[in-house]
Amino acid sequence: MDDPAFALRDATIAIVGIGLMGGSLALALRAQNACRAILGITRSPATRDQALARGAVDEASGHLSLAASADVIVLATPVRTIMRQMAEIGAVARAGAVIMDLGSTKQAIVRAMEQLPARLEPIGAHPMCGKETFGFHAADAALFQNAPFVLTPLARTSPATLALAQTLALTVGARPIVLDPARHDRIVGAISHLPFALAATLMATAADLAQNDDLLFTLAAGGFRDTSRLAASDTTMMLDILLTNSNHVANLMRTYAARLNQFADSIEGKDESALRTMLEHAARSRRELYV
């Protein structure tokens, strides 16, 4: 690793958006006493009060201008809000400041980062530790423990900035992984955005059926609870994710739907050997993955 232009422990970090991710980052940095100061920026006065009361931030504001003095600015709002905030951040940030985000899609954000003034040091990031809960009250200093923390440097990102980002990820207990934005979006489409789409569609399907049978949810057990869990995710956050990874996600959903129809064919056709092969393959893969 190259030496960063400044050390994390000497840095003032501004976090924009103090929900589950931003709030957890503040708490995790605080728990490690990892930097000089933490500034929190959010429109919600109640969240500002809570973040100050829990000691997550040293100072809080509803205005991006608070980030002017920061060495590192972390954008932790929904993806399309991050993209909208990029120009204002570019105008506000001091020369040499590292601009990082925590958004769940990376191609669209990195494209927006490419427009930042040359004096700034952008790098994309995505810690893989979402929950279906959200908001600062759900924030947790331990959220990043052992989580993969994807970093997507731009062509212009300096080795020093990449090193700082890696240090930050390691400091909060995560495992930094450097990745190309396109590959990131393709992978999370399959292992994060598709599962969300499936859970939301399951919940919508079951809610419709429940209108004709009031016992339906009474009988729902652990299997339904787990498979539908992601449907409770924050709508604005997920909408932004789906719309900024639309090609990958829509293609995956169509491939999945075709496979599900084939599976239904095998059930209707009582094709026991095809079914057994498919189910055993899926069961073996799942058991190997989570031993």
Added chain:
Amino acid sequence: MDDPAFALRDATIAIVGIGLMGGSLALALRAQNACRAILGITRSPATRDQALARGAVDEASGHLSLAASADVIVLATPVRTIMRQMAEIGAVARAGAVIMDLGSTKQAIVRAMEQLPARLEPIGAHPMCGKETFGFHAADAALFQNAPFVLTPLARTSPATLALAQTLALTVGARPIVLDPARHDRIVGAISHLPFALAATLMATAADLAQNDDLLFTLAAGGFRDTSRLAASDTTMMLDILLTNSNHVANLMRTYAARLNQFADSIEGKDESALRTMLEHAARSRRELYV
């Protein structure tokens, strides 16, 4: 409730199949000291030894003939095994014996029960507390706590037998619910069999994609883990369920696939208002269901 012909506490109960469900039933009855004796029947000598060692059963055998002296015979094998065992149980069981099963589909089993000799007292049952784990080593006396315990009496089932089955369900901590077999199969198709089919298809889809990207599973977080959990279920058990509830399940899968394709259309068409309406509806339904 009518008085049963015999009290549960005086009964000898034979359990055929001592896996997760049968083993848990034995342990739960034992923990409550609920009956006179528990007999375990399984082909596996290792499971017989374990069940005897844990005190789950008083006596164990590999042969259905052990059930000849039982007042209650509980079939806890996979659905199609239950159907195959029904004739032999009919030949072996003593007059007045209650024949109950714990299978996850009820129409096919109840039809098989209708063929039992008139001297026997059949009733279908399905405790809604499956896990993706299986086998006697996963058995747990607390498995049925607060779980809905569906009972599907036949036209010929006596009030006394229904009362005994309700007592048994209450004794192991479950909530008995009397239901028509067709309605049961329609409901569990939606809240149990469809979620399994979705999880298996997700796991198969992701495993295929992982062959071209070795980082795919490295980045999988809690969302993927929960949504794919049911894919690890026992293949023989699930195959029997799908094939004995094939019409309901296949129809639900096709409806679901059509809905998923519509969802993909909305994403590709950037139809933000349709997406927001659908996602908010799903999120609200999920949050109301599990508060």
